[in-house]
Amino acid sequence: MKTKSLWLIASLILIASMILTACGPKTTPPSAGETQAPPAGEKVKVTIFIGMGTGTDPEQITAENALAAKFNSTHDNIEMEFLIVPYEQSREKFQAMVSGGTAPQLVGPMGVETSGQFQDLWEDLGPYIQRDNYDTSDFYGPAIELNKTADGKNIGLPVGLYPSFIFYNKNAFDAAGIAYPTHDFNDKTWTLAKLREVAMQVTMDANGKNATSSDFDPANIVTYGFDDSWGNFRDWAVIWGAPNVGRPTTADFKTATVNAPEWVTGIQWYSDAIWVDHFMADGTALSAIDPANGDPFAVGGVAIWKSHTWYMGDSLNDLPFKWDIAPAPYNQKGEQIFNGDADVFAIPASAKNKDAAWEALKWLVNEENILEMCKIYGCMPARKSVAETYNTTLTEMYPGIDTSVVFSAANFIDVSNHEGWVPDVGRVNEILANALSKLMTEGENHDAQSLLDETNAEVQAILDEYWASH
Amino acid sequence: MKNPRLRLSLRQKEALSGYLFISPWIVGFLIFTIGPMIASLYYSFTDYDIISPPRWNNFANYKKIFSGILPAILNQDSSRLGDPIFWQSLKVTLTYAVMALPLGLIFGFFLAVLLNQKVPGVNIWRTIYFLPSVIAGVAVALLWGRIFNPRVGILNPIIEAIFHVKGPGWLGDPHWAVPALVLMGLWGVGGGMIIYLAGLQGVPTDLYDAAKVDGANMFQRFWHVTLPMMTPVIFYNLVLGMIGTFQYFTEVYVLTSGGSGGLGGPVRSTLFYNLYLYENAFRYNQMGYAATMAWILFVIVLVLTLLVFRSSEYWVFYEGQLKGKD
Numbered sequence: 059m060k061t062k063s064l065w066l067i068a069s070l071i072l073i074a075s076m077i078l079t080a081c082g083p084k085t086t087p088p089s090a091g092e093t094q095a096p097p098a099g100e101k102v103k104v105t106i107f108i109g110m111g112t113g114t115d116p117e118q119i120t121a122e123n124a125l126a127a128k129f130n131s132t133h134d135n136i137e138m139e140f141l142i143v144p145y146e147q148s149r150e151k152f153q154a155m156v157s158g159g160t161a162p163q164l165v166g167p168m169g170v171e172t173s174g175q176f177q178d179l180w181e182d183l184g185p186y187i188q189r190d191n192y193d194t195s196d197f198y199g200p201a202i203e204l205n206k207t208a209d210g211k212n213i214g215l216p217v218g219l220y221p222s223f224i225f226y227n228k229n230a231f232d233a234a235g236i237a238y239p240t241h242d243f244n245d246k247t248w249t250l251a252k253l254r255e256v257a258m259q260v261t262m263d264a265n266g267k268n269a270t271s272s273d274f275d276p277a278n279i280v281t282y283g284f285d286d287s288w289g290n291f292r293d294w295a296v297i298w299g300a301p302n303v304g305r306p307t308t309a310d311f312k313t314a315t316v317n318a319p320e321w322v323t324g325i326q327w328y329s330d331a332i333w334v335d336h337f338m339a340d341g342t343a344l345s346a347i348d349p350a351n352g353d354p355f356a357v358g359g360v361a362i363w364k365s366h367t368w369y370m371g372d373s374l375n376d377l378p379f380k381w382d383i384a385p386a387p388y389n390q391k392g393e394q395i396f397n398g399d400a401d402v403f404a405i406p407a408s409a410k411n412k413d414a415a416w417e418a419l420k421w422l423v424n425e426e427n428i429l430e431m432c433k434i435y436g437c438m439p440a441r442k443s444v445a446e447t448y449n450t451t452l453t454e455m456y457p458g459i460d461t462s463v464v465f466s467a468a469n470f471i472d473v474s475n476h477e478g479w480v481p482d483v484g485r486v487n488e489i490l491a492n493a494l495s496k497l498m499t500e501g502e503n504h505d506a507q508s509l510l511d512e513t514n515a516e517v518q519a520i521l522d523e524y525w526a527s528h
Numbered sequence: 529m530k531n532p533r534l535r536l537s538l539r540q541k542e543a544l545s546g547y548l549f550i551s552p553w554i555v556g557f558l559i560f561t562i563g564p565m566i567a568s569l570y571y572s573f574t575d576y577d578i579i580s581p582p583r584w585n586n587f588a589n590y591k592k593i594f595s596g597i598l599p600a601i602l603n604q605d606s607s608r609l610g611d612p613i614f615w616q617s618l619k620v621t622l623t624y625a626v627m628a629l630p631l632g633l634i635f636g637f638f639l640a641v642l643l644n645q646k647v648p649g650v651n652i653w654r655t656i657y658f659l660p661s662v663i664a665g666v667a668v669a670l671l672w673g674r675i676f677n678p679r680v681g682i683l684n685p686i687i688e689a690i691f692h693v694k695g696p697g698w699l700g701d702p703h704w705a706v707p708a709l710v711l712m713g714l715w716g717v718g719g720g721m722i723i724y725l726a727g728l729q730g731v732p733t734d735l736y737d738a739a740k741v742d743g744a745n746m747f748q749r750f751w752h753v754t755l756p757m758m759t760p761v762i763f764y765n766l767v768l769g770m771i772g773t774f775q776y777f778t779e780v781y782v783l784t785s786g787g788s789g790g791l792g793g794p795v796r797s798t799l800f801y802n803l804y805l806y807e808n809a810f811r812y813n814q815m816g817y818a819a820t821m822a823w824i825l826f827v828i829v830l831v832l833t834l835l836v837f838r839s840s841e842y843w844v845f846y847e848g849q850l851k852g853k854d
Contacts (some may be wrong), residue, residue, distance in 0.1 A: 149810065153579060157579055346678045527575070
């Protein structure tokens with residue numbers, strides 16, 4: 059009987075504690091612009107959320123922690139700390155932190171797509187820049203423009219640019235007996251038509267025949283001529299010179315422009331490249347080239363690889379072949395448009411200690427530290443004043459590589475960006491990804507006009523739905 | 529002096545004690561299951577992106593899903609549907625269920641019958657066939673992703689060596705992606721097999737003796753004794769299997785993240801219902817719409833389960849029970 063009473067009392071206590079826990083006080087995030095002074099003598103914590111882009115590899119984490127230690131040794135009132143979140147979980151974790159009132163003080167590095175996805179969540183840094191007379195003239199123009207919202211809100215300070223160009227396998231060109239691509243950005247003979255010609259010559263089957271040969275076996279290709287598989291639909295389409303550049307809508311975001319003539323031309327070029335000329339891999343072949351890492355260039359599966367500076371890591375010095383970089387070609391309109399990214403660090407509007415976050419952000423992107431940041435994240439520093447030092451670093455990291463290509467490519471970054479915000483951007487990008495997967499996996503050449511007409515209608519439906527409720 | 533009106537009877541006291549003992553579970557169930565279910569039902573009638581408060585939109589989410597069905601059917605044009613991708617995800621899930629469920633039941637039962645034989649080392653074989661079912665879904669997906677790789681995986685060379693035909697693209701081929709997942713699922717039938725095995729060992733041996741005396745051969749004993757006596761276990765596995773196939777997520781998420789076509793595979797060929805729900809919730813920040821999908825899935829699975837339960841009176845026989853009677 060006594061034992062029974064004890065069990066009853068224990069049950070009641072357990073129930074009561076559960077109810078009290080569930081009914082605990084709610085945390086309210088500070089409103090925008092509100093700063094909270096810490097108790098005297100206590101350091102203000104600035105948590106930097108890493109995971110929306112690069113920055114989660116072990117070597118990067120070590121370098122980030124070293125950077126935080128350097129900051130903390132010189133700042134008595136602010137403590138910097140990096141919060142590393144795996145990329146796959148980063149968006150959910152960030153949203154959970156914001157909705158739970160525990161937003162980090164800084165988030166980055168983020169590309170245009172990610173910062174645009176959450177564009178309503180960031181603090182407008184315009185007032186901070188004005189208040190402190192912060193000089194932004196040293197940043198490359200695109201680095202600032204790419205991270206302004208349509209209504210002019212400045213949502214972050216840029217860390218780096220990631221211009222794109224081509225990486226090419228010198229051994230593959232030597233084996234094919236053809237000249238390397240030009241390194242002259244003004245050479246207008248280096249066109250997409252020329253790229254096709256060259257790519258077909260370096261595409262090799264298992265018998266050593268290239269794609270121009272009548273004996274070429276497209277079922278047994280060992281080296282493809284060209285690949286841009288780390289890019290998405292808008293990456294592929296942007297270089298073709300449509301009026302809206304990398305944006306699949308008009309400037310007012312109300313009309314879909316996926317079936318613009320320039321994009322139709324481009325998508326047809328890619329479809330022909332996969333199914334007719336065979337110098338690009340289809341979806342099945344691509345997944346088989348490097349199943350472990352999905353890096354077809356590094357394993358010699360692709361001779362010409364279009365990518366960005368973020369591809370330039372330490373492992374490039376261990377490739378089993380000689381390589382270099384060169385400008386991407388001129389398009390059919392005689393223009394050079396290279397898709398480029400720009401990474402920023404931003405302050406969530408609902409974060410606490412925003413003034414401390416602003417101080418930490420300025421420190422991270424100042425002349426002294428931006429180079430270190432770009433070594434960690436593989437970017438070209440967004441500041442013009444450190445270009446020479448960065449070039450020296452690049453030359454030391456990659457001896458023999460034509461680093462001038464990196465700096466020249468920075469002048470051709472796409473604005474409107476291929477990652478720029480559009481209404482319901484997640485759904486729109488999924489529709490475009492589906493169109494690309496049709497192109498790459500349906501086993502036959504496509505009529506790009508009908509494919510893009512169908513895709514355009516899907517995107518237009520999304521836009522109509524969005525504007526009906528906004 | 530005790531107030532006589534507050535005195536509880538012995539029966540009431542015992543009932544109160546019982547409820548108090550199970551009250552932690554009841555409270556937990558209310559707070560962590562019923563509460564969130566009610567909240568998600570509310571969210572299904574709202575536009576809710578987690579960051580901003582939910583905004584009531586009447587039945588807009590449900591209208592979006594169910595609008596345009598008739599024009600789409602009459603015109604054979606899926607673009608008329610309010611959300612063609614929803615119907616694609618349902619189609620992929622149903623296709624998988626229709627393939628995986630019967631095959632899983634049959635294969636598991638077949639294995640259990642084999643492993644019910646009294647042969648030396650049968651316990652080792654039982655362990656071998658059971659082991660794959662205890663491996664975590666992520667590990668299974670990574671392993672099979674490699675096996676299915678058309679160039680370096682082991683499956684296509686085996687197909688080419690035995691059948692002298694080129695193996696398909698498996699996960700990279702929209703026509704073979706779902707069959708690939710079915711094949712992967714068959715590798716893990718050990719869990720169901722163990723339950724069948726337990727059921728087989730519960731079949732009274734005197735039934736087999738009686739059948740032998742009546743001159744029944746092996747097949748007849750299987751058909752007239754084993755199968756009817758196993759129908760409760762088959763029923764159990766069918767219900768659980770059906771619920772499991774409609775909740776399929778982990779393996780396909782791991783296999784299609786980052787692949788051609790993104791989440792959902794090439795041309796949305798592996799865009800399962802739960803995967804599309806996940807995309808709406810966490811990629812498109814449309815938690816309200818995701819909640820709507822969750823409730824529709826609940827209704828679908830509930831209806832199907834009730835149909836299976838209803839049908840069970842015609843084909844499930846419990847020991848000692850006459851057909852159609854308790």
